[in-house]
Amino acid sequence: MTTLVINDLHVRIDDESGHKEILKGVNLTMKTGEIHAIMGPNGTGKSTLSETIMGNPRYQVTSGDILLDGQSLLDQPVDARARAGLFLAMQYPAEIMGVTNAEFMRAAINARRPDDDPISVRDFIKELDQNLALLDMNEAMAERYLNQGFSGGEKKRNEILQLLMIKPAFAILDEIDSGLDIDAMKVVAKGVNSMRGDNFGSLIITHYQRLLDYIEPDVVHVMMGGRIVKSGDAQLAKKLEAEGYTGLRDELGLDI
Numbered sequence: 724m725t726t727l728v729i730n731d732l733h734v735r736i737d738d739e740s741g742h743k744e745i746l747k748g749v750n751l752t753m754k755t756g757e758i759h760a761i762m763g764p765n766g767t768g769k770s771t772l773s774e775t776i777m778g779n780p781r782y783q784v785t786s787g788d789i790l791l792d793g794q795s796l797l798d799q800p801v802d803a804r805a806r807a808g809l810f811l812a813m814q815y816p817a818e819i820m821g822v823t824n825a826e827f828m829r830a831a832i833n834a835r836r837p838d839d840d841p842i843s844v845r846d847f848i849k850e851l852d853q854n855l856a857l858l859d860m861n862e863a864m865a866e867r868y869l870n871q872g873f874s875g876g877e878k879k880r881n882e883i884l885q886l887l888m889i890k891p892a893f894a895i896l897d898e899i900d901s902g903l904d905i906d907a908m909k910v911v912a913k914g915v916n917s918m919r920g921d922n923f924g925s926l927i928i929t930h931y932q933r934l935l936d937y938i939e940p941d942v943v944h945v946m947m948g949g950r951i952v953k954s955g956d957a958q959l960a961k962k963l964e965a966e967g968y969t970g971l972r973d974e975l976g977l978d979i
């Protein structure tokens with residue numbers, strides 16, 4: 724079992740207008756075997772949390788810690804965090820010219836294996852074919868430049884393909900359902916559910932309860948004003964969908 728602990732995390736971003744504190748003391752503990760969901764209004768810091776866990780240097784941790792099995796990740800760059808087993812499906816996946824999707828995935832898989840034991844071409848292709856079929860994806864997708872000219876839905880599906888190929892310990896999925904029609908969302912859910920098990924944990928960020936009908940979370944957190952203000956089981960997402968964030972603000976007496 725692997726444990727990811729976010730401990731009183733404060734994060735700041737610098738932009739033209741100076742700097743602002745976005746995360747104001749986030750606490751979260753996740754274990755492999757668990758699926759957690761985070762919901763929350765726009766601009767509340769959900770993507771900031773994901774980028775910070777993964778190590779995007781634009782996001783400055785001013786206090787608190789991020790620990791993987793008790794070891795701080797704060798001084799580790801993105802690639803080291805990926806090797807340690809973290810994976811982020813970004814809200815807006817980047818397009819990368821000159822690197823095919825297959826090349827990218829093979830490099831990412833091999834980065835997590837010993838130098839003298841890269842995945843064989845045969846095994847790679849076998850797994851790739853299986854996962855393309857599972858996700859209802861065209862084989863040609865693997866040979867295209869990463870995300871180049873992919874539709875919004877194709878990008879999201881492709882993030883799940885990478886997830887299935889790379890097999891991280893923890894996957895953070897930032898609005899993986901945005902821009903997906905219901906069929907594509909079911910495919911995405913099928914991919915994530917196929918990863919479920921003792922060696923996999925996920926943090927699913929979503930605006931909509933709908934995705935959680937297909938990927939049932941063990942824990943649901945609500946983030947508002949840069950903090951997790953409430954945690955509960957899957958019922959919390961349903962309640963939120965029914966009552967909105969205003970209802971929760973009133974219930975908790977929050978002024979954010």
Ligand code: ADP
Binds near residue numbers: 737763765768770
């Ligand atoms: P969410 O994902 O919950 O919608 P974000 O984490 O994207 O929220 O944003 C939280 C706040 O931080 C917003 O006010 C947003 O404008 C600001 N912010 C996020 N990323 C950046 C950035 N790279 N540069 C400047 N401001 C940012």
Ligand code: MG
Binds near residue numbers: 765766
């Ligand atoms: Mg947003």
Ligand code: MG
Binds near residue numbers: 769770897898
């Ligand atoms: Mg976001």
